Amino acid sequence: MTILEERKTLSGLTVGNAMRRQVVYLPQHTSIDKGINALIKYKVNALLTTNADGGPAGVVSKTDIMGAYYAGLLLETPLQNIMSSPPLFCRPDDSLESALEKMRSKGIYRLYVLGEGAGDVVGALAYPDIVGMLYRYCHECKYSHRKHKPKNPADAAVRRFKVKEVMTASVKACLKNDSLMHIMEELSKYRFGAVLITEKNGTPCGVVSKTDLTLSYKHGIDALLHAQTIMSSPVRSCEENGFLEDAIKKMILTDVHRLFVHRSATQNIVGVLSLTDAARLRSGSCHACVSSRIKIDHHQ
Amino acid sequence: MAVAKDVMSSKFKTLSPDIPISEAVRMFKKASEEGRQNVFGMMVTDRDERLIGMLSMYDILLFMRPKHIHIWGMMDDIELAELTDNACNRAKSIRVGDIMTTDVITVAPDTHLMVILDIMIKKHIRRIPVIENEKAIGIVYISNFFYHLLDRLTA
Numbered sequence: 001m002t003i004l005e006e007r008k009t010l011s012g013l014t015v016g017n018a019m020r021r022q023v024v025y026l027p028q029h030t031s032i033d034k035g036i037n038a039l040i041k042y043k044v045n046a047l048l049t050t051n052a053d054g055g056p057a058g059v060v061s062k063t064d065i066m067g068a069y070y071a072g073l074l075l076e077t078p079l080q081n082i083m084s085s086p087p088l089f090c091r092p093d094d095s096l097e098s099a100l101e102k103m104r105s106k107g108i109y110r111l112y113v114l115g116e117g118a119g120d121v122v123g124a125l126a127y128p129d130i131v132g133m134l135y136r137y138c139h140e141c142k143y144s145h146r147k148h149k150p151k152n153p154a155d156a157a158v159r160r161f162k163v164k165e166v167m168t169a170s171v172k173a174c175l176k177n178d179s180l181m182h183i184m185e186e187l188s189k190y191r192f193g194a195v196l197i198t199e200k201n202g203t204p205c206g207v208v209s210k211t212d213l214t215l216s217y218k219h220g221i222d223a224l225l226h227a228q229t230i231m232s233s234p235v236r237s238c239e240e241n242g243f244l245e246d247a248i249k250k251m252i253l254t255d256v257h258r259l260f261v262h263r264s265a266t267q268n269i270v271g272v273l274s275l276t277d278a279a280r281l282r283s284g285s286c287h288a289c290v291s292s293r294i295k296i297d298h299h300q
Numbered sequence: 301m302a303v304a305k306d307v308m309s310s311k312f313k314t315l316s317p318d319i320p321i322s323e324a325v326r327m328f329k330k331a332s333e334e335g336r337q338n339v340f341g342m343m344v345t346d347r348d349e350r351l352i353g354m355l356s357m358y359d360i361l362l363f364m365r366p367k368h369i370h371i372w373g374m375m376d377d378i379e380l381a382e383l384t385d386n387a388c389n390r391a392k393s394i395r396v397g398d399i400m401t402t403d404v405i406t407v408a409p410d411t412h413l414m415v416i417l418d419i420m421i422k423k424h425i426r427r428i429p430v431i432e433n434e435k436a437i438g439i440v441y442i443s444n445f446f447y448h449l450l451d452r453l454t455a
Binding site (some may be wrong): 034036037040041042043128132212215218219230232252253254255 | 318359362363366367368383386387390393394395397398399400402
């Protein structure tokens with residue numbers, strides 16, 4: 001019997017192809033206050049903590065910071081009190097597929113990359129890094145939307161991924177006068193990175209992300225205050241029938257991790273598309289690379 | 301013996317950690333105009349005038365730099381004006397204390413100039429706060445240092 005193995009864009013690629021070489025790390029006794037400083041300054045969602053020997057000890061993410069805010073911990077609290085330990089690792093030569101599978105099965109958003117030595121961390125791999133690498137492939141591809149020519153027959157033959165095929169169709173929304181405590185409870189319950197904020201009549205008016213909450217914690221903002229105190233506005237969104245390629249480009253260029261997805265009118269939010277969703281697709285932005293890589297691998 | 305207090309600038313402005321970045325940029329500009337030399341970094345002090353950090357132009361530019369800039373080089377269809385506006389909008393909620401450098405190397409008023417020179421070269425820094433009784437009393441700029449040395453060399 002012939003077995004068809006569908007090979008996607010990530011097939012054959014390694015962690016080393018996509019990893020980020022700049023790793024932000026701090027000694028584990030550093031205060032949460034300084035930890036937030038590093039997260040904001042270097043625009044990362046997590047940092048590595050190190051032990052007395054300089055080896056990797058744990059990971060502190062914005063989710064952990066949000067937990068500390070919710071629990072009312074002092075900003076002087078050491079990072080080791082809130083870090084997840086030990087960090088999870090992969091190697092530069094590991095396949096991207098296996099790294100993604102590890103992230104999925106463990107329910108985590110990043111892996112640290114170990115070099116030759118036992119505690120030698122040479123990089124970090126997170127979903128946006130994988131999307132960034134895929135985007136570079138797509139941009140140069142002959143089927144790229146950028147190179148679209150109406151008379152190009154190949155273009156018509158390739159079906160592009162649309163936003164609605166990849167987005168998460170459920171959107172969690174809170175009211176603008178809900179407390180930040182309530183927002184944090186919702187984000188924690190549904191494991192979302194951000195929540196849509198609406199008026200009483202359901203009209204979207206802003207977004208509160210874990211980054212916004214991290215900054216609020218550092219700025220000493222009372223967690224009982226309303227969401228509208230810190231929400232970012234307007235809501236960044238894209239149309240559900242838009243090309244995935246364009247949505248990814250918008251996220252990359254504007255430094256956002258997600259776009260809300262609207263149907264027809266921008267007020268009608270029907271989903272959310274994150275760089276994590278795009279990475280989980282494990283392919284580029286059209287079906288060309290998927291179909292061209294379907295390969296008869298072996299016989300039984 | 302030439303020491304820090306001989307070359308430090310004792311007229312300096314400091315930043316509060318609670319002011320927005322936009323205000324800090326205005327203060328950089330004002331300090332440059334008043335001091336008639338470009339100010340590339342300022343000390344950040346708390347209410348008791350204790351040094352808690354430094355904010356440099358580099359820190360601000362690092363924050364303004366887009367996260368995925370390594371992908372941009374291949375794009376030829378970017379609207380830069382819109383993206384600059386976008387980066388400025390994002391910076392509005394950021395305060396000095398959010399992005400300042402907190403691990404600051406300092407010296408005492410009687411630290412020898414050659415020790416300061418060694419620190420500047422080894423750590424790649426251009427300005428060092430001078431601290432006495434936990435308070436900032438001056439700042440040694442690499443340019444002050446250079447001209448002090450130059451005067452001795454050319455005398």
